[in-house]
Amino acid sequence: MPASPIRRLAPLAEAATRRGIRVLHLNIGQPDLETPSCMREQLALIDDKVLEYSPSNGTPQFIASLQSYYRKRVGVALDPGEIIATTGGSEAILFALMACANPGDGLVVVEPYYANYKAFATMAGLDLVPVTSRGRDGFHIPSRQVWDRQLAMHPRPRVVILCNPNNPTGTVYSRQELEMVAGICRERDLFLISDEVYREFVYDGLSVASALGLGEHEQRVIVVDSLSKRYSACGIRLGCLVTRNREVYDASSKMAQGRLSPPGLAQRIATAAQGLGDEYFDGVLEEYQRRRDILFQGLSSIPGAFLLKPEGAFYCVARLPIDDADHFAAWLLTDFQSAGRTVMVAPASGFYASQLGRQEVRIAYVLNETDLRQAVEVLREAVEAYPGRTPIEHGSISDSW
């Protein structure tokens, strides 16, 4: 099993904290906004004398609340028999992979990819087949030639997983990009898993197309979703798998029976979120867009740093003038501080299956405005002080990126 590149540096951060250094976390996507009060009030009301299992596929009330969410926010009508409640989006990814592929099959990922896909692929016995997206293209979907070349490298590619809006890059794929990938899946008879856990986080008035709207491809589509980011409720451990493919649904449903039940209390809390209207989502979006702007302006002004403006989610991948991001990320925690503060970033190498990303870091902007501004300044000082600093390339964006 691969170690999580996001959590791997945690012991160094703990040691820095013990030395009295304040570590500003730019490394992990744990939103800091309050979980909506209607959900917290529902939690406080729970006074069951027996904490029971719930139905394997989810309670009727929770499934109905998801149907209502998809109708209102995604514009898609779903039957209750097309949704399975899961322990976070994480379990939905695992169910989807195990339902669609056999050990030894290839899982096609656009890299840099959400690092835990590698962990899930390992659990399901699948090989990663990376299709590389480039920073200079804003990490958008690579050309058809790149897909053809990479797919030819594996004897049995079986599933493509797309994360849209994307973690780690913050890219939002257009409907055309989604259709292009769906077209490749049709030609080669592949399943398409669409990880849409950041659906709510799309900036500058852009919108994101759900794979649930890919009518003609619906039989090969599985959508993975989560309440973690949508309601700033990572600890609730609730998500879902959505598919119109009966066989995939039935296989996933049997896995759901095998693990007995998704979190029961969580579904009661989640059902309370039904009352939240557009104003809730608009407020959250405004806050994150402000943070995105602060981060983007700050990072872009660091000499030698390259990134395009992230369009969604709450991450970006930036290239820095450093020799090795793994070393840099550790050094920040072991050797650097500015007025008693340092920052923690995720080295991007763990988000690539190929040997790329050595000079890149993934940054999450889930800090409040004041901390975020501070974190960017600390990072600027750190880049200047770092012994493995590399010469700065000129031009607006690096050609080699």
Ligand SMILES: Cc1ncc(COP(=O)(O)O)c(C=O)c1O
């Ligand atoms: C892209 C992506 N997919 C899935 C998940 C899983 O989320 P959870 O299991 O909390 O629902 C995450 C969590 O960070 C994520 O970033």
